[in-house]
Amino acid sequence: MFDMAKGVGVGAAGRAKGCTVLHIDMDAFFASVEVRRHPELAGTPVIVGGAGNRGVVTSATYEARRYGVHAAMPTARALRLCPTATVLPGDLALYAEVSRSVMALFRSITPLVEPLSLDEAFLDVSGAGRRLGDAAEIGEYLRARVFDEQGITCSVGVAGTKFVAKLASTSAKPDGLRVVRPPEVMDFLHPLPVGALWGVGPKTEETLLRLGLRTVGDLAHVPAKTLQRALGSAAGTHLHELSWGRDPRRVVPEEPEKSTGHEETFGTDVDDPAVIHRELLRLSERTAGRLRSGGWLARTVSIKVRFADFATITRSRTLDVPTDVGQELYDTARALYDALGLDRARIRLVGVRAERLIEAGSAAQQLELGAREFGRRDAELAADRAARRFGAGAVRPATLLHHDGRPGRETASTSGKTRRRSPSGGRRNALGGHPEE
């Protein structure tokens, strides 16, 4: 038990001596949230993912994994392995909500929280004070809080570096905590397969295996020069350093994200792509107007599509050049929508968001803006001026003149200080199959 009188702080003594980094990862996150919602499924194999021929598993309970089911596997194959599994379509809005609560809990311990996706984050607890004990005790405390508040479990890795903490949480799964103190790093690391190292993808792994390097220990005992020759200077050096437990990366907290957007719930479900396109254009125009009036440029555009059955997906794409031009938001939004390949699916709601906003006035942006073709932006600025003089809708893109839109159901939101990201986290498409543990 931590003894306040001794004044021993995080990383100073005890079983987590020298450890200041936590990697926290929800266990089978999407599937666990579904089991919480459907308690009758507890203890049974549950798969979250797309049904049908092209559906892919995004998350599976450990009961399903026992049959060999894993993320990114075609759902049809998963069902052959585990015919009794319940397949659920997934509800990103709900997962995002749970994620926000969990991240907020982490930030109540330390501001140094670096989310990697909806369900995992690094925490640097070196400045977290002594009230909660050392890094391991903070990890146990957070595990208990997550379970109490969300009814789901998570696993925690505690170490002195980010990559060891991440490997430690993996080894603690499910529902565990593992501490790897600095003197224990080599014993922990060296038996692991080379593929476990950060930055070793399938291609690098193949190269290493061809060199006869199977474990991290094998790799550690090869001269750095050999690795550099085989993998290139940067990658070779990087892996050599990692194999000796050296990882200088800090936990980098994300800036509270600004984003703005609009969405539209249709009066009746829509399956006509032309109507959806028109709506995306209208929402893009409105979102761009907000960007311009706020002096922001968007680096990322995301769309949200909610189907008749309330299943909701988001997709996002980062732009080559940040923009506040409606036509450019629309081009990306439409491309994202078309890439879904929806074959007249019935759609209840569409939304467009501009994310990762940056100030339009900064010098770097002036340069980037200077490099762009200004015609469209000038036209939209003129429309802004006309709207201010004559009222909104005075100048609309030609496509919208034929729009049979229903006013009044649109909702808009702008977030400033508080984090409000697309459910995809803005960086990846969580239902697009990112492997999730």
Ligand SMILES: [Mg+2]
């Ligand atoms: Mg996970």
